[in-house]
Amino acid sequence: MGEVDARPFPPGDYPLVVVGSGPGGIQVSYSLRRLGVDHALISADEAPGGMFRRFPFFQRLLSWTKPYAPVPRGSRAYERYDWNSLIGEEPSHRAIQPEFMDGTSEFPSRPEMEAQLAEFVRRAALPIRYGCLWEATRRDGDRFVLETSDGEYRCGLVVFAVGVAEPFTPEMPGRELVAHYVDTRDPETYAGRRLFIVGKQNSGFELASGLLHWASRIVLASPRPAKLSVETNSLAGIRARYVQPIEDRFMGGGVYILNASIEGVERAGDVLRVRTRATDGGMDLAIEADEVIAATGFVAPLRDLPALGVATFGPSRLPAQTPYWESASLAGIYFAGTINMGSPGLKKNGVAGTGAVHGTRFNARILAREIAERHFGVVAPRPALAPRDVVGYLLEEATDAPELWNQKGYLARAVLFGADGPYDEGIVPLQAFVDGSGPDGVAIGLEGDSEGVIRPAAYVRRKGAVSEVMLDPDPLNEFRGSSDGRARLTAALEGLLR
Amino acid sequence: MAGTEELIDELSDLALFADLARPELAGVAHTLEEEWYADGQRILREGFSGTGFYILLEGEVAVRIEGQERARLRRGAFFGEAAILLGEPPGADVVAAGRVRVVHVAGPALHEFLMRHPNVMFRMLQEQTRRLRSANRWAR
Amino acid sequence: MTMTVAERAALLSRVTLFAGLPEASLQALAELAGEAEFGDGDAIVLQGQVGTGLFVIVAGAARVVRGGEELDRLGPGDYLGELAVIDRMPRMASVFAVGPTTCLALASWDLFRRVDGDPELVHSLLRGLALRVRHLSEHHSH
Numbered sequence: 086m087g088e089v090d091a092r093p094f095p096p097g098d099y100p101l102v103v104v105g106s107g108p109g110g111i112q113v114s115y116s117l118r119r120l121g122v123d124h125a126l127i128s129a130d131e132a133p134g135g136m137f138r139r140f141p142f143f144q145r146l147l148s149w150t151k152p153y154a155p156v157p158r159g160s161r162a163y164e165r166y167d168w169n170s171l172i173g174e175e176p177s178h179r180a181i182q183p184e185f186m187d188g189t190s191e192f193p194s195r196p197e198m199e200a201q202l203a204e205f206v207r208r209a210a211l212p213i214r215y216g217c218l219w220e221a222t223r224r225d226g227d228r229f230v231l232e233t234s235d236g237e238y239r240c241g242l243v244v245f246a247v248g249v250a251e252p253f254t255p256e257m258p259g260r261e262l263v264a265h266y267v268d269t270r271d272p273e274t275y276a277g278r279r280l281f282i283v284g285k286q287n288s289g290f291e292l293a294s295g296l297l298h299w300a301s302r303i304v305l306a307s308p309r310p311a312k313l314s315v316e317t318n319s320l321a322g323i324r325a326r327y328v329q330p331i332e333d334r335f336m337g338g339g340v341y342i343l344n345a346s347i348e349g350v351e352r353a354g355d356v357l358r359v360r361t362r363a364t365d366g367g368m369d370l371a372i373e374a375d376e377v378i379a380a381t382g383f384v385a386p387l388r389d390l391p392a393l394g395v396a397t398f399g400p401s402r403l404p405a406q407t408p409y410w411e412s413a414s415l416a417g418i419y420f421a422g423t424i425n426m427g428s429p430g431l432k433k434n435g436v437a438g439t440g441a442v443h444g445t446r447f448n449a450r451i452l453a454r455e456i457a458e459r460h461f462g463v464v465a466p467r468p469a470l471a472p473r474d475v476v477g478y479l480l481e482e483a484t485d486a487p488e489l490w491n492q493k494g495y496l497a498r499a500v501l502f503g504a505d506g507p508y509d510e511g512i513v514p515l516q517a518f519v520d521g522s523g524p525d526g527v528a529i530g531l532e533g534d535s536e537g538v539i540r541p542a543a544y545v546r547r548k549g550a551v552s553e554v555m556l557d558p559d560p561l562n563e564f565r566g567s568s569d570g571r572a573r574l575t576a577a578l579e580g581l582l583r
Numbered sequence: 584m585a586g587t588e589e590l591i592d593e594l595s596d597l598a599l600f601a602d603l604a605r606p607e608l609a610g611v612a613h614t615l616e617e618e619w620y621a622d623g624q625r626i627l628r629e630g631f632s633g634t635g636f637y638i639l640l641e642g643e644v645a646v647r648i649e650g651q652e653r654a655r656l657r658r659g660a661f662f663g664e665a666a667i668l669l670g671e672p673p674g675a676d677v678v679a680a681g682r683v684r685v686v687h688v689a690g691p692a693l694h695e696f697l698m699r700h701p702n703v704m705f706r707m708l709q710e711q712t713r714r715l716r717s718a719n720r721w722a723r
Numbered sequence: 724m725t726m727t728v729a730e731r732a733a734l735l736s737r738v739t740l741f742a743g744l745p746e747a748s749l750q751a752l753a754e755l756a757g758e759a760e761f762g763d764g765d766a767i768v769l770q771g772q773v774g775t776g777l778f779v780i781v782a783g784a785a786r787v788v789r790g791g792e793e794l795d796r797l798g799p800g801d802y803l804g805e806l807a808v809i810d811r812m813p814r815m816a817s818v819f820a821v822g823p824t825t826c827l828a829l830a831s832w833d834l835f836r837r838v839d840g841d842p843e844l845v846h847s848l849l850r851g852l853a854l855r856v857r858h859l860s861e862h863h864s865h
Contacts, residue, residue: 255588308610308613398684405619405620405621431631432687435635435692519631520625535689553632
């Protein structure tokens with residue numbers, strides 16, 4: 086552990102600047118540093134952690150770290166069971182989260198997560214310039230200039246890891262009477278109050294769950310019916326932790342869930358009145374409440390990047406990204422962390438890549454390698470494989486690879502067939518493999534369907550055309566010994582395994 | 584939910600949603616997922632399972648079979664429903680020709696979406712009929 | 724030949740256009756369907772006329788003719804007229820019975836009435852048309 090300069094990276098010229106010190110910024114900077122890519126890491130915050138310095142509001146994460154897993158702690162396979170630790174190359178940089186858990190839950194508390202991130206930064210001696218707020222951006226020929234509270238940074242490339250963290254409340258009459266999720270006060274201050282929560286996603290249900298025993302009545306409303314993760318068999322939907330309000334509703338416990346749009350909020354004496362319009366053929370209502378809270382999500386805080394040419398889309402105003410997380414409309418601008426949701430991948434069965442740490446930490450490592458190879462000539466080794474080992478290796482990866490498990494349908498292990506035989510291309514974005522060109526090869530990933538069945542999916546590229554080979558599921562997700570999988574892959578790779 | 588009002592306005596201009604009143608349209612807008620594609624990106628992939636249903640909001644897409652362009656679709660057009668309805672992978676690639684913005688319903692969610700919005704489904708049926716006729720084949 | 728409602732429903736369930744339709748929807752259609760008998764050479768539908776119904780061949784055969792040219796032959800289980808029923812545009816071909824032929828006939832106004840309250844029926848029509856588009860494009864590419 087070396088001494089870390091308290092204020093490294095003064096304004097000036099850098100080949101690359103990373104903005105943000107949440108998990109995304111830290112992971113990409115760590116991985117770039119391991120590859121020897123010179124860059125600056127700046128952050129508006131005073132300490133590492135990003136959103137985990139404040140959220141989730143009720144202080145308990147939704148992502149597990151299992152202290153006791155079927156594989157040894159600190160191994161690569163363990164990363165599948167530890168969704169929160171950043172991924173390090175050295176033993177002391179690995180599996181830090183379980184060291185910081187008090188044993189009461191497999192879900193770390195917010196402070197435990199924050200402590201893990203700070204410890205990773207400390208052990209890796211990662212230099213970060215804190216208190217340096219990115220304010221504006223402009224072009225300077227083919228380079229960029231970041232204007233910050235400390236002065237100007239000039240660079241050829243930027244990685245923005247700024248989260249999807251800017252509170253958003255939709256336009257509506259009386260919007261000024263509506264608080265946002267981020268303004269939620271201490272729970273006891275809601276004692277005996279009637280709450281109206283706009284939004285039926287996880288943040289709305291998190292508030293409802295946390296305030297169930299304080300609020301006298303809770304109404305949740307949004308146009309679209311709530312979906313549960315246990316119904317969709319994916320992380321899209323209300324997480325199991327937050328279903329209590331739904332149970333309370335059907336038992337008549339003072340929780341009401343409406344499919345309605347919010348037409349406006351007005352003051353009526355001491356209370357607020359919310360006008361709703363049913364979107365499911367139900368009744369239009371005027372509902373009295375003491376507090377109205379918008380759990381209507383967050384947008385990406387991109388500042389002036391759209392004006393510079395960064396195309397955005399969708400309700401979170403995410404920047405549209407290539408499979409390697411570069412702005413799809415402005416070369417040289419990359420993204421890491423939650424904002425990677427702007428590159429959703431193939432979305433087979435509607436499943437997009439996750440924007441949570443357990444997936445984006447792997448994206449960040451791949452991004453670092455891509456930047457190093459494309460812009461700095463640092464080419465990672467591609468170990469040769471014996472042809473007879475290829476099929477076994479692919480099935481091994483389908484069984485154990487944490488990247489494949491945590492980014493289903495999104496990241497894949499690729500093996501390419503060169504003039505000298507097969508070699509390991511590494512973990513790649515699946516979309517880059519199936520839509521990209523290159524030598525013949527195969528990529529294997531895992532895919533979940535709407536029934537919750539997980540199966541390996543292989544993609545074989547021959548002369549530029551890619552075909553899909555779906556393998557059978559296994560009740561214990563043990564694909565390594567699958568004779569069917571072996572036979573199907575061997576057949577699909579006919580002629581390539583030489 | 585940012586920009587949902589704009590999305591509702593955009594959807595209300597499309598023939599597919601012409602029969603929906605605004606509250607129902609709001610429900611639709613919250614169900615659809617927006618996506619953005621750069622020139623040349625594939626939206627549907629020939630022979631791949633697990634595809635979705637798409638409605639084109641902005642830009643043009645090319646329908647390609649084995650690399651050969653067969654058709655162009657423009658704003659308001661929809662695609663991908665046949666593969667889901669038939670439970671078979673798409674028989675063509677659909678590729679962005681220039682920048683493209685679409686809204687998307689995941690395959691497993693399409694049946695519920697259509698049942699919830701029968702007017703939209705009937706519009707699709709009429710469009711499908713028109714397509715069959717203009718394929719310039721004999722129609723019985 | 725007179726069929727029971729159950730027999731008609733069974734027949735309709737084998738028509739690709741109605742495949743996968745719930746029993747209740749099939750039953751309702753079967754009740755609306757009438758039987759039509761045609762002698763050899765009789766026109767089942769005529770090119771240029773606005774379609775008023777959908778026909779499913781129960782027994783016998785038919786030939787599809789446009790501008791004097793025979794395009795296709797149809798047999799039991801085949802159906803005709805589904806496009807005209809949906810868009811009420813003129814028929815694009817004529818169909819003539821070959822020998823004594825029995826059809827189940829569904830009037831377009833009856834079908835339309837059902838469509839309004841039966842999303843599953845619309846869904847199955849959509850699926851049936853998707854199947855035809857797929858077959859057409861397969862013919863195209865071969």
